[in-house]
Amino acid sequence: MKTVTFFICFLVIAFPVFAQDNKDSTQMQTRSVVPQNATTQNATTQDAVYRRPFITSFANTSIGGYAEANTNYFVQDGVTEGFSMEMRRFNLFIFSSISSRIKLLSEIEFERGTEAISIETALVDFEIDPALTLRGGIILPPVGAFNLRHDSPLYEIVERPLVATQIIPSTLSSVGFGVYGRYFFGDFIATYDAYIVNGLQDGIILNAEGRTFLQAGKVKEIFSESNNGVPAFTGKVALRKRGLGEIGASYYGGIYNRFRRDGITVDAQRSLHIVALDANATIGKVLLQGEAAMSIVDVPESAGEFYGRRQWGAYLDAVVPVWTGAVLDYTAATVNATLRVEHVDYNVGQFAATGGNIGDEVTAGAVGISFRPTPNTVFRLNYRQEFIRDLLGNVPVRRAGVQFGFATYF
Amino acid sequence: MMKHFLICIVAAFLLASCDFLLPPAPVAEDTLAEPLEGLTEAQQANHIQGDTEFARSFGVADGLGPMFNAPSCESCHIGDGKGHALTTLIRFGRMNGATFDPMTAHGGPQLQNRSIAGYLPETLPTLATGVTRLLPPAVTGLGYLAAVSDETLLALADPDDLNGDGISGVPNYDEPPDFFEPLPMHKPLNGRYIGRFGRKAGAIDLLQQTAAAYRNDMGITSDFIMQDLANVQTGAFTGDNVPDPEVSASVVRNVVFYLRTLKAPPRRNANATDVKAGEQIFARIGCAGCHVPTLKTGASDIAVLNEVEFHPYTDLLLHDMGAELDDKYTEGSAKTAEWRTTPLWGVGLSAQSQGGAATYLHDGRARTLPEAIQAHGGEASRSRTRFNALTGSEKQQLITFLQSL
Structure with missing residues (x-):
């Protein structure tokens, strides 16, 4: 019931944007709250991988990227590990316009120094028509919006939304092939994406997290082979009204376990489904963006109730420009105030033995103030508070802290 | 405008520095997961x-x-x-x-x-x-x-x-x-x-x-x-x-x-009148015969555990609990109806770790402490009879005492 209520609230907030006639979209565009490739402009979420600053010249090959660093000071029930700093990400983009209809894009990520180095994107597009482009390689499955639009300089809050990391395992990259395209009619742009990919693998349950955790299904082998020979499918449809906002619905699903070895069936085929809704809109000066997702995982009965069969989560950001003006050499610097509310439930359901609700959920909120000397660089100061409820639903642990950091394209 | 911006940043920092925004430690009396005091x-x-x-x-x-x-x-x-x-x-x-x-x-x-x-x-x-x-x-x-x-x-x-x-x-x-x-x-x-x-x-x-x-x-x-x-x-x-x-x-x-090196479960309201009265009833009706309030450690390589008195409300021995709790299962030299006296310390904090709804006895069959007492047969049946003979307020005092452990 709680899930349904949240979805309804989410949609109630998201849908009215399409009922409004935004008469001042030009003005909105000049009042840049976040970068040009973000949601205040007419670019669709589907454009996100290409609409990065370095690509603007469309030279044969371009290099760009973004860097992100921040400080952390958190206290959990009176206990703190103190103050620390982290270089969270340093990502490099390489783009090449191989020919008029063929493009290559890649993104290499260095996370927390060299703790994790990965290729997040390495895709080739062959455009037959704007309504039909073939895509293959290491792609970003279009589930939700954040997975496609995950660059840190786009956001005013240091932490990524929980739903986009805990339910949708962003940044989720997979080897796959498929098509995407767009249609224009009047003030609207409709987009679609459809791919088959190597799906998430066995680790999503019976992992070191002790819960169903889709991130743990992102094993290294996902880029070289499928663990079961059955491709996962991912697709999305979205509708954008120019100068106003976008709403999207997406899906990711397939068989996640290795059910066959050497041609012999060793387990039942176990499925994973993620459905997501995302929306963004600018209402007056306020940018609203959010995402809600639910995952349904076929967990073997023998694994027990530690591993959720259903999970869901959602977040909503409200970003308000509180000041725009000239600072130093920057003629259109912006200060934004941001509020985020979010929730994830790792294990939806009731205990078989007691009928009581299964806990394992996090509710969080963050407020932030950010300064953008240019749209591509953001300095962020955030205060965040989380309420972490354990599996049994005991009184939640409270965690709160302050983060300061920057993120910038280059 | 720049001034406003700076004021906002400073205000945000000041707010975040306030104690009420950074969660304080829970009250020690309500917390189990803490180390012994005095460890090196x-x-x-x-x-x-x-x-x-x-x-x-x-x-x-x-x-x-x-x-x-x-x-x-x-x-x-x-x-x-x-x-x-x-x-x-x-x-x-x-x-x-x-x-x-x-x-x-x-x-x-x-x-x-x-x-x-x-x-x-x-x-x-x-x-x-x-x-x-x-x-x-x-x-x-x-x-x-x-x-x-x-x-x-x-x-x-x-x-x-x-x-x-x-x-x-x-x-x-x-x-x-x-x-x-x-x-x-x-x-x-x-x-x-x-x-x-x-x-x-x-x-x-x-x-x-x-x-x-x-x-x-x-x-x-x-x-x-x-x-x-x-x-x-x-x-x-x-x-x-x-x-x-x-x-x-x-x-x-x-x-x-x-x-x-985990600390002993903390007491709460140990000096409250009802708790004191309940403690006396606990001894009077014979509960303390098995749930021995005070034990003393012997020599220990951990200095803070060396020869100190503590209050677990157990004797760590086996007692025949009668047919009520006889699951026809046993270990070691225990008979099937025999159970080691469960330490009662921390019993008042049970609900905190059980999802808000405490259950008692070895298998959690009892939802309340009086229900748990009613399941005490065998050697404990005399105490159960005495408990049943208590007035309503005396029973409540006993329960209040147990909840303070």
């Missing part, structure tokens, strides 16, 4: 290492299973408190004449009812005549219990009820595992040692209890128990494909040290 820094470092291991969840890649009951220590003892029906262990066996058969040939005595993918968990054999469900106990204060000498326990024992109070109290003599390390405080009898941990006092010390829990509850082998679980019911001896031992001896010892 080195001991605190060991405690934290053990804490980390205690919280660690095992996955298939770490050796979980192939069968298991829970993926981590903390799954059963959330916040170091009492467990929940989710993680209740099932143990079984059957009487073979006058001897109890733990049915090892059928996968006994513990039912591993969960398993990794591609492996079948055990099912309860139909031949089992004794089946018990064991709620995971709180683990705080175990260092005190571990440090009580056998001599002290033997002094409390009264197997023939020579004092005529209707309460006997016998030690459970257990076969030690091959890695058992006897201390001067242990007093063996015919090669067996007094057990004090587990609902039936089936484990002699915390090392045995912990190593067995790694293996039997999580399917994690260690230097102490190298043999992985296998489902003998299906003939599947393939294990989990992770080399053994899956954790080292030092990991298990760290957890043991963590358990030894």
